[in-house]
Amino acid sequence: CIDVIRAHDGFVSCMNDFIPFVNTSSYVFTRDMPMYSSLVSSPHNPRCSNSTASKRLVGIVTPNNIVEIQASVICSREHGLQVRVRSGGHDYEGLSYLCKTPFVIIDMRNLRSISIDIKQESAWVESGATLGELYYSIAQESQTHGFPAGVCPSVGVGGHFSGGGFGAMVRKYGLAADNVIDAYLVDAKGRFLDRESMGEDLFWAIRGGGGASFGVIVAWKIKLVRVPPKVTVFNVYKNMDQHTIDILRHWQHKAPKMKNELFIRVLIQYVHNNANPNISVQALFNSLFLGELKDLIPIMNETFPQLGLKEKDCLEMSWIESVLFLAGGLNKTTELLQSNKTDPYVSYFKAKSDFVTKPIPQHVFVRIREKFHQQKLIFMIMDPYGGRMSEISESHIPFPHRKGNLYNIQYLVKWDVNGVRASNEHIHWLRKLYKYMRPYVSKHPRSTYVNYRDLDIGTNPQANTSYLEAKVWGEKYFKGNFKRLAKVKSKVDPDNFFRNEQSIPLHQD
Ligand code: FDA
Numbered sequence: 110c111i112d113v114i115r116a117h118d119g120f121v122s123c124m125n126d127f128i129p130f131v132n133t134s135s136y137v138f139t140r141d142m143p144m145y146s147s148l149v150s151s152p153h154n155p156r157c158s159n160s161t162a163s164k165r166l167v168g169i170v171t172p173n174n175i176v177e178i179q180a181s182v183i184c185s186r187e188h189g190l191q192v193r194v195r196s197g198g199h200d201y202e203g204l205s206y207l208c209k210t211p212f213v214i215i216d217m218r219n220l221r222s223i224s225i226d227i228k229q230e231s232a233w234v235e236s237g238a239t240l241g242e243l244y245y246s247i248a249q250e251s252q253t254h255g256f257p258a259g260v261c262p263s264v265g266v267g268g269h270f271s272g273g274g275f276g277a278m279v280r281k282y283g284l285a286a287d288n289v290i291d292a293y294l295v296d297a298k299g300r301f302l303d304r305e306s307m308g309e310d311l312f313w314a315i316r317g318g319g320g321a322s323f324g325v326i327v328a329w330k331i332k333l334v335r336v337p338p339k340v341t342v343f344n345v346y347k348n349m350d351q352h353t354i355d356i357l358r359h360w361q362h363k364a365p366k367m368k369n370e371l372f373i374r375v376l377i378q379y380v381h382n383n384a385n386p387n388i389s390v391q392a393l394f395n396s397l398f399l400g401e402l403k404d405l406i407p408i409m410n411e412t413f414p415q416l417g418l419k420e421k422d423c424l425e426m427s428w429i430e431s432v433l434f435l436a437g438g439l440n441k442t443t444e445l446l447q448s449n450k451t452d453p454y455v456s457y458f459k460a461k462s463d464f465v466t467k468p469i470p471q472h473v474f475v476r477i478r479e480k481f482h483q484q485k486l487i488f489m490i491m492d493p494y495g496g497r498m499s500e501i502s503e504s505h506i507p508f509p510h511r512k513g514n515l516y517n518i519q520y521l522v523k524w525d526v527n528g529v530r531a532s533n534e535h536i537h538w539l540r541k542l543y544k545y546m547r548p549y550v551s552k553h554p555r556s557t558y559v560n561y562r563d564l565d566i567g568t569n570p571q572a573n574t575s576y577l578e579a580k581v582w583g584e585k586y587f588k589g590n591f592k593r594l595a596k597v598k599s600k601v602d603p604d605n606f607f608r609n610e611q612s613i614p615l616h617q618d
Contacts, residue, residue, distance in 0.1 A: 123184035157203025183299040197265020236267030241446035248429035255336040258285035271320030272560035273508040277397035280496030286316035291330035297606040317508035322613040336428040349390040361468040365495030370399040462561040463550040509588040559586040568610040579614040
């Protein structure tokens with residue numbers, strides 16, 4: 110506590126000296142200030158709320174400009190404090206707001222401006238913006254442009270782009286990070302850099318390698334993609350009986366090979382059904398087609414007749430309306446995607462992920478169905494890859510899960526009771542499911558997606574973790590790209606200032 114108080118005084122006075130003309134109380138919030146508690150309590154996953162960590166929190170900075178970020182980095186460094194950067198705050202393990210030593214949070218909420226250039230088919234978006242705000246801003250300017258990123262509108266651009274970012278246009282246009290063409294960043298020395306001044310190595314690393322290891326990413330320049338004026342969406346719900354398990358067999362073969370315009374994902378979940386207790390585990394086929402209904406039906410009849418898709422299952426709409434549909438908000442208006450109107454995602458949850466390279470045998474789905482009867486707040490989300498994802502090389506950016514991957518699985522368990530026992534029980538159950546799936550998913554390494562962060566796969570034991578120790582978890586996220594990430598890290602942050610439980614370590618030859 111004494112350390113924190115001492116660090117607090119030193120940090121605030123350093124910030125004052127750095128920017129003497131601005132009252133620090135307008136952007137540095139410490140525990141004696143009224144705004145402090147509302148800023149601390151923004152995490153989306155209360156499982157990660159940690160009262161011990163909050164005792165080590167020296168202050169929250171909400172910068173309004175680049176100089177305030179530079180001052181935060183330099184003053185934290187000078188006073189031996191670590192930094193956590195928070196954009197949308199969705200990190201699955203809370204790494205954007207938890208720390209084991211005294212620290213400062215740089216919260217990007219005030220840096221959320223978006224400027225769209227339809228003529229150049231590009232945009233600059235600041236890291237504090239949400240995906241919903243970005244999609245909405247694009248649609249305000251053009252009904253025939255979009256951006257291929259995640260499906261949840263409240264997710265922050267800062268963390269999402271820096272870890273890859275995929276959504277319903279992944280098969281047509283790849284990841285969000287594949288479509289980043291420039292970025293602004295404040296590095297460990299407090300320097301403000303763009304693509305040219307940071308160099309291609311660092312620019313490579315922040316597109317999928319996780320931003321938190323390399324600096325504070327202020328803004329991203331992105332390439333907009335073309336979408337048709339009308340797209341088609343559908344939701345087809347199936348009771349998870351033997352027939353549906355057979356459809357899943359076909360889905361595994363077909364979904365990654367269909368036309369790139371067609372994305373059909375599957376969500377397996379338990380549903381409570383009073384009317385028919387036999388229908389309790391359900392598979393939802395949830396889809397976006399970048400085209401009109403009249404073109405979709407023949408494609409489905411020819412390539413995936415097993416689903417039995419009918420016209421009445423489908424809806425035509427604009428791309429921006431499809432964003433709401435996929436986020437589960439069909440009856441809402443697109444204005445909801447704007448700042449402060451997006452529903453914050455708040456739930457106790459723990460997730461893990463896998464990549465599938467060979468179709469999973471049918472008996473495994475039968476077993477999964479049985480397991481879902483034991484644990485009712487479990488979700489399995491299967492997102493097909495293929496298409497554009499298979500055309501991009503594994504080393505193009507740090508995200509390596511390309512050709513050969515049929516789909517990604519996210520396993521997610523939720524609970525709504527605030528108790529340690531309950532959370533342990535749920536997490537234990539999820540770990541058992543993950544263990545059960547081992548023979549059926551990618552191997553050597555068993556790959557996983559950094560944006561679905563999972564500390565179970567390994568953590569850095571201390572500040573100067575060796576490269577060899579970190580390889581245990583690093584190669585699961587980044588495969589062969591982990592080594593290059595560590596080399597970039599050694600070059601741009603040799604003192605390992607930007608570090609956390611799963612930050613990229615320095616490389617030792
Ligand atoms: P947060 O602010 O917590 O940051 C996450 C990480 O990035 C932290 O390590 C943080 O320090 C770092 N970081 C954030 N901003 C930074 C910056 N400006 N500079 C440097 N480092 C920075 N993913 C996906 O690919 N597709 C999807 O559809 C979804 N859907 C989805 C729904 C929901 C409800 C959740 C909770 C999550 C997802 N995700 C997802 C996962 C999501 O992409 C992932 O959690 C992102 O890292 C979240 O980014 P935020 O900025 O919101 O998080």
